[in-house]
Amino acid sequence: MGTKRLIFLIIISFAAIAILLLFFFIWTINQDNRQYNPIDAIPQNACIVIEVENFESFATAFRSNTVAIKLSRSFWLTRFSKILNFSDSLYRSDIAFQKYIGKNNLVAAYFNHDSKSFEELYVIKLPEGAGKNEIFEFIRLQAIGIAKTNDDSVDGHACIAVQSDEGWYWFSDVGNLLLVSSSKPLLKMAIDKLIDGNGQNDNAFAAIYATSAKGVAANIFINTRKLSQILTIRDNLSYLKEIADWVGLEVQFSDKQLLANGLISVTDTAKRFYSVFIHQKPLGFTLNSFMPIGTSFFVWYGISDLAKFLNDYRDYIDNIRLTDPYNKNLSKFLSDFGISFEEFLIRNFGNEVCVLNARFDGNTQPQWLYFLRVKSGSAALNEIINLAAKQDVKIEEANLNYSGQAIIIKNPIQSYIPILFGNHFLQVNDAYILVLDNMLIFGPDLPTLDQVAKAYFQNNTLSHSDGFVHELQRLSSTSNLIFYSAGLSNPALMDFTLMGKPLGADMNLDESVSHLTWQVVGGTPKLFTILVVSGPMGKTTISAKTDSTLLQSIWRCQLNTKPIGKIHLLRNHANGEAELLVQDEDNTIYLISKNGHILWNRKIYAQIKGDVIQADLFRNGKLQMLFVAGRQIFAIDRNGNDVKGFPLTLKAEPTSPLSVFDYDRQKYYRLMVACSDKKLYCYNGTGKIVTDWHQFTTETLVYDRIGLVQLSGKDYIVVFDQNRPYLLNRKGTQRVRIGNFFRKASNAEYYLDVDVKGKHHIVTTDTLGIVKRIYFDGRVESISIKPFSSNHTFRLIKGKSKRYYAFMENNTISLYDTKGRLSSVAVSKGNFDTGQLQAIRISGTDLIVASASNKLNIYDINGKPLENLMILSTVPIHIINENNHFVTMSKEHGIVCFPIK
Numbered sequence: 001m002g003t004k005r006l007i008f009l010i011i012i013s014f015a016a017i018a019i020l021l022l023f024f025f026i027w028t029i030n031q032d033n034r035q036y037n038p039i040d041a042i043p044q045n046a047c048i049v050i051e052v053e054n055f056e057s058f059a060t061a062f063r064s065n066t067v068a069i070k071l072s073r074s075f076w077l078t079r080f081s082k083i084l085n086f087s088d089s090l091y092r093s094d095i096a097f098q099k100y101i102g103k104n105n106l107v108a109a110y111f112n113h114d115s116k117s118f119e120e121l122y123v124i125k126l127p128e129g130a131g132k133n134e135i136f137e138f139i140r141l142q143a144i145g146i147a148k149t150n151d152d153s154v155d156g157h158a159c160i161a162v163q164s165d166e167g168w169y170w171f172s173d174v175g176n177l178l179l180v181s182s183s184k185p186l187l188k189m190a191i192d193k194l195i196d197g198n199g200q201n202d203n204a205f206a207a208i209y210a211t212s213a214k215g216v217a218a219n220i221f222i223n224t225r226k227l228s229q230i231l232t233i234r235d236n237l238s239y240l241k242e243i244a245d246w247v248g249l250e251v252q253f254s255d256k257q258l259l260a261n262g263l264i265s266v267t268d269t270a271k272r273f274y275s276v277f278i279h280q281k282p283l284g285f286t287l288n289s290f291m292p293i294g295t296s297f298f299v300w301y302g303i304s305d306l307a308k309f310l311n312d313y314r315d316y317i318d319n320i321r322l323t324d325p326y327n328k329n330l331s332k333f334l335s336d337f338g339i340s341f342e343e344f345l346i347r348n349f350g351n352e353v354c355v356l357n358a359r360f361d362g363n364t365q366p367q368w369l370y371f372l373r374v375k376s377g378s379a380a381l382n383e384i385i386n387l388a389a390k391q392d393v394k395i396e397e398a399n400l401n402y403s404g405q406a407i408i409i410k411n412p413i414q415s416y417i418p419i420l421f422g423n424h425f426l427q428v429n430d431a432y433i434l435v436l437d438n439m440l441i442f443g444p445d446l447p448t449l450d451q452v453a454k455a456y457f458q459n460n461t462l463s464h465s466d467g468f469v470h471e472l473q474r475l476s477s478t479s480n481l482i483f484y485s486a487g488l489s490n491p492a493l494m495d496f497t498l499m500g501k502p503l504g505a506d507m508n509l510d511e512s513v514s515h516l517t518w519q520v521v522g523g524t525p526k527l528f529t530i531l532v533v534s535g536p537m538g539k540t541t542i543s544a545k546t547d548s549t550l551l552q553s554i555w556r557c558q559l560n561t562k563p564i565g566k567i568h569l570l571r572n573h574a575n576g577e578a579e580l581l582v583q584d585e586d587n588t589i590y591l592i593s594k595n596g597h598i599l600w601n602r603k604i605y606a607q608i609k610g611d612v613i614q615a616d617l618f619r620n621g622k623l624q625m626l627f628v629a630g631r632q633i634f635a636i637d638r639n640g641n642d643v644k645g646f647p648l649t650l651k652a653e654p655t656s657p658l659s660v661f662d663y664d665r666q667k668y669y670r671l672m673v674a675c676s677d678k679k680l681y682c683y684n685g686t687g688k689i690v691t692d693w694h695q696f697t698t699e700t701l702v703y704d705r706i707g708l709v710q711l712s713g714k715d716y717i718v719v720f721d722q723n724r725p726y727l728l729n730r731k732g733t734q735r736v737r738i739g740n741f742f743r744k745a746s747n748a749e750y751y752l753d754v755d756v757k758g759k760h761h762i763v764t765t766d767t768l769g770i771v772k773r774i775y776f777d778g779r780v781e782s783i784s785i786k787p788f789s790s791n792h793t794f795r796l797i798k799g800k801s802k803r804y805y806a807f808m809e810n811n812t813i814s815l816y817d818t819k820g821r822l823s824s825v826a827v828s829k830g831n832f833d834t835g836q837l838q839a840i841r842i843s844g845t846d847l848i849v850a851s852a853s854n855k856l857n858i859y860d861i862n863g864k865p866l867e868n869l870m871i872l873s874t875v876p877i878h879i880i881n882e883n884n885h886f887v888t889m890s891k892e893h894g895i896v897c898f899p900i901k
Contacts, residue, residue, distance in 0.1 A: 159172035274527055794806065797846070
């Protein structure tokens with residue numbers, strides 16, 4: 001009985017062992033067949049993770065991009081580059097390698113444990129059916145003659161150790177993945193993460209990874225907290241600490257540019273540096289119109305809410321334990337001047353600040369400066385002078401030779417602004433302040449700031465740098481941070497190091513990278529970011545066909561988007577000089593100085609209809625700008641602010657431009673506009689309806705401007721609808737009944753003229769091209785010259801010695817005298833642009849200006865073209881100074897100033 005029991009127990013034990021072995025075998029098989037994604041193997045303490053969806057596509061794009069190729073020769077990308085090049089060469093020559101890599105997904109990850117070195121992990125998704133023995137044999141074959149191989153294991157998991165010139169690499173496989181690492185412990189971490197699910201989950205990384213795009217060359221994920229251990233400022237290892245959590249970038253290659261955009265992960269509670277932009281509304285970058293063209297490096301902040309920015313920045317420096325020196329300096333300002341420095345800055349700050357490094361002509365030493373836009377340059381200057389008086393500091397004011405428009409003073413508040421805005425600004429010796437318009441510019445001495453002023457007034461600024469303008473086109477039009485460097489071997493970048501070496505070490509990166517730009521767009525916890533790395537664009541060639549504007553221009557002013565409408569020539573009531581109001585496709589309006597500098601811009605959400613008219617609404621010598629846009633009448637002061645009571649909303653959609661009349665020259669204005677209900681509305685200078693105006697109703701819609709003629713003590717309000725003309729009085733009733741109705745041509749202007757008998761009349765053309773003279777007794781006289789289509793353009797040219805009727809149609813401009821006799825003809829190779837015809841007089845010479853295919857053509861009164869002036873732009877053009885300088889609008893280049901000799 002005992003023997004039977006023993007035999008039974010032995011049988012049961014063997015059966016149990018067999019079952020366990022079977023389960024273990026099945027589990028092993030399942031482990032070997034388990035399907036993973038390469039990203040699953042990456043431990044979350046990686047510094048940089050690069051995910052490539054398709055090796056073949058990535059390698060092809062990388063090989064064809066000159067920037068990527070040259071960057072890969074730098075010491076800090078050498079290892080990645082060598083592995084990529086070796087793999088690429090195998091891929092193109094070895095069918096087996098094509099099978100294992102080919103169009104498969106792979107991930108490269110880099111881990112740093114100190115400031116001077118890093119470890120690598122590469123994970124490749126293998127094709128279905130690839131066996132371990134087959135893969136290992138392939139690795140051994142590839143290593144013959146170039147590397148030593150040994151069979152090895154990682155915590156019991158089989159692997160191959162390969163010793164090459166670059167050191168040891170360990171190869172292993174888990175499921176459908178091949179793992180390669182320069183570190184055996186790192187390989188173990190990756191294997192454990194796959195098999196056992198070991199390793200902490202990083203929620204910030206998971207959130208960024210979930211947003212990664214498909215179909216791009218590569219996705220790059222940067223752990224900024226780890227990166228800060230190897231990318232830093234020399235002697236300041238804590239500088240880049242706590243910047244953000246993770247950055248995810250979608251990378252694309254395009255010829256001579258490396259482009260990337262993505263997201264930065266930060267949270268309100270994390271108190272990272274980039275957290276300061278979470279609560280900031282993105283703004284337009286406008287300081288490039290002040291920054292010298294020799295600027296090679298800058299960091300720009302767009303700050304919509306300075307109080308919130310400073311509060312968030314205090315949280316950040318508290319997080320990196322730098323609060324004490326920060327507060328100590330602000331307390332000293334309060335003690336010295338009796339007011340809070342933050343209060344002083346908030347009262348004056350105008351939303352933009354930047355620090356830059358620039359080189360000037362004749363000065364081999366680049367200079368550090370910072371620029372602070374303020375709400376009012378004069379108000380900020382007065383407040384700084386008052387602060388100096390409290391400490392008995394001598395200001396040493398110096399007026400430069402720029403018509404009193406530039407002032408330099410000794411800075412009584414040195415170092416406070418750099419401390420408030422942080423490390424970027426501490427490079428600047430801010431001993432002096434230059435005041436330019438609404439800009440305070442801080443620098444080390446008078447000669448340097450004199451050079452800044454000179455560059456500004458000569459329009460020798462970044463806004464006129466073709467290379468930089470081209471770079472801006474790749475960026476968002478609004479943002480909160482821009483980091484820019486002209487190359488990676490830029491001296492301004494020499495304080496930045498990667499793994500203890502300068503960024504540009506071991507190679508002349510200036511030859512391969514001409515621009516590096518990093519942009520951050522705030523407003524949400526996931527900040528949008530753009531990275532552009534550009535190679536040399538080559539020497540800019542000017543094509544007579546497309547870019548003759550650039551050859552002949554004196555200055556160019558680039559808007560945020562393409563300009564629309566026309567240039568409105570205005571007068572600065574303070575100094576009598578010309579200023580320009582223009583609008584872009586986003587319906588942002590800009591006030592621009594005669595030197596091409598943007599004084600301010602604002603959005604109005606509709607396109608301006610017709611002309612902008614200046615009026616002295618308050619009868620104090622100050623002029624306001626009035627115009628119609630959308631369903632509103634705007635009145636804006638010279639600083640871009642709405643006048644009280646405006647904009648006023650019309651009762652119907654306006655169909656005509658705004659007209660402004662001052663009947664008795666007493667500045668009691670009447671604002672008149674026609675609307676879609678066929679009524680003419682009349683308002684006074686405060687925006688109120690004129691009570692004794694009869695609100696005249698026309699037969700059809702009015703699209704043309706409403707005019708005013710004053711003759712013999714009488715007012716004649718001139719109106720053209722789609723059927724007929726009208727002559728009204730001040731109260732909106734008909735003053736004269738016109739005897740012969742006609743429809744005015746849509747591209748025909750109308751003018752006050754006088755005939756050979758001295759009789760005044762309105763002259764225009766009808767839809768057949770017949771000249772119509774409307775006399776103020778109601779008579780209409782017709783002069784038939786030749787048949788024209790309803791699309792013809794008509795202008796009256798009041799020449800130096802005689803007047804001409806100018807007709808433009810197709811490719812011909814014909815000038816006739818007032819009796820209808822042909823005087824001269826100008827012919828273009830292509831058709832002229834309808835409505836784009838203008839007459840100007842310069843140095844006593846009458847000229848005709850027209851555009852054909854948006855190219856400006858200028859002729860003398862005899863029809864002879866000025867061959868040296870074929871400008872790509874539009875009509876009208878405007879003279880802005882005594883030097884025969886004109887401005888025009890170019891869709892490609894913004895507002896352009898050029899000479900006519």
